[in-house]
Amino acid sequence: MREGGYLVSQIHQLSGRVFSRLLKEHGIGDINPPQGRILYALWKNGEMPQGGLTALTRLDKSTLALMLDRLEKASLVERVNDPGDSRKKTVRATEKARQLYERYEEASSAMIDIYYRGLEKEEIDGFETMLQKVLANLESEESRP
16 A cells, blocks of 8 residues: 555644744744745735635635734734725735745745755655646646536
8 A cells, every 4th residue: 555645644744843843943933834834925926815825825715714814913914905806805914024034934944954855856856746746636636526
């Protein structure tokens, strides 16, 4: 029996704990990894509709809404009415959040170093190619009726 799914699940659990520790070490321990994923998307893409964040972060709508509530209470994001449709919300990082970007990047870089420690460039390239294929398989299955 193949163990790829089990191994990916284990990696996900452990990497979340390790990344949480790294965030604390970089002075931003009040952000958890999924919240960091939201902020990272906003840092890289600027303000965006809440639905766009759902797609980009792969968080379900209710989970994203709860996390945005927490980030908003921490003054890290703000949600404003979309100028084109007042029923929709646009999310943007606050200045307070933008000041955390550099430390978040440092923590992310440290995490990448841990992920790939002891691997050659060719091994990393092959590993990432395989992960992209697995991701594509899962995406096509998810979109199936």
